[in-house]
Amino acid sequence: MKIEINATKRGVKGTGASRRLRHAGIVPGILYGGGKEPVSLDLEHKSLFLQFRHEAFHASILTLNLEGGKESVLLRDYQMHPVRNTIQHIDFQRVNENEKIHVKVPFHFANAEVSPGVKLNGGIVAHIMTEANISCLPKDLPEFIEVDLAALDIGQSVHLSQIKVAEGVEFVQLSHGNDAAVASVAKPRAVVEEVVAKPVEGAADAAAPAADGAKPAEGAAPADEAKSDKAK
Numbered sequence: 001m002k003i004e005i006n007a008t009k010r011g012v013k014g015t016g017a018s019r020r021l022r023h024a025g026i027v028p029g030i031l032y033g034g035g036k037e038p039v040s041l042d043l044e045h046k047s048l049f050l051q052f053r054h055e056a057f058h059a060s061i062l063t064l065n066l067e068g069g070k071e072s073v074l075l076r077d078y079q080m081h082p083v084r085n086t087i088q089h090i091d092f093q094r095v096n097e098n099e100k101i102h103v104k105v106p107f108h109f110a111n112a113e114v115s116p117g118v119k120l121n122g123g124i125v126a127h128i129m130t131e132a133n134i135s136c137l138p139k140d141l142p143e144f145i146e147v148d149l150a151a152l153d154i155g156q157s158v159h160l161s162q163i164k165v166a167e168g169v170e171f172v173q174l175s176h177g178n179d180a181a182v183a184s185v186a187k188p189r190a191v192v193e194e195v196v197a198k199p200v201e202g203a204a205d206a207a208a209p210a211a212d213g214a215k216p217a218e219g220a221a222p223a224d225e226a227k228s229d230k231a232k
Helices: 015-023 045-054 202-208 223-231
Strands: 003-010 026-034 036-042 061-068 069-080 087-094 101-108 124-127 129-134 145-149 156-160 181-186
Touching: 003 045, 003 156, 015 026, 015 124, 036 045, 045 087, 101 124
Parallel strands: 003 061, 026 087, 101 145
Antiparallel strands: 003 036, 026 036, 061 069, 069 087, 101 129, 124 181, 156 181
16 A cells, blocks of 8 residues: 655744644654655645544555655654644654665454354454564565464463465564563353252241240240230
């Protein structure tokens, strides 16, 4: 998926200027890297946000159209408004096609519904990681990495070393000896049913009034005396 974004160079800098730009529907940004001087940018929020909401925008080589020139860039950072869900600032890094890049790429999980753990044993898939940091040349950068869960049974996990990636792509964690688990299938939590207590044998007899002739409790008046007192 090829994504192009348009920007202009920004001459006015500072917090006050950035605030005025945001009120006018403009996103302040910066372009840096590639052995060149950083450039302050202005980007129109509406058109930028239409691209920003796509997953590929966050893990692809983007084409930045900057006043008649084109640059290959990566999204490196951004800040969002905590309430309005608008982009407050955005950072892009120039890309050198001959240098490896480190990028976080999302996982797409497939075939969970046919795995033995889910289909036969009613297990639940837990996504331990949703993305991973990879290293590759820009031309080899994938938009996402597929994780096949078809063979997982209850209690089993799939690790980074078991995931197939294209030639030239490697997981940064694996290169540091960390073969992290990406997803697993676990037993669902047992549903606890309400248990109705059954009466204990003999409990009804114990709760019944004392039979005629039974010895009254210590300090209690005999039954005949109690009736006599009522008659008075």
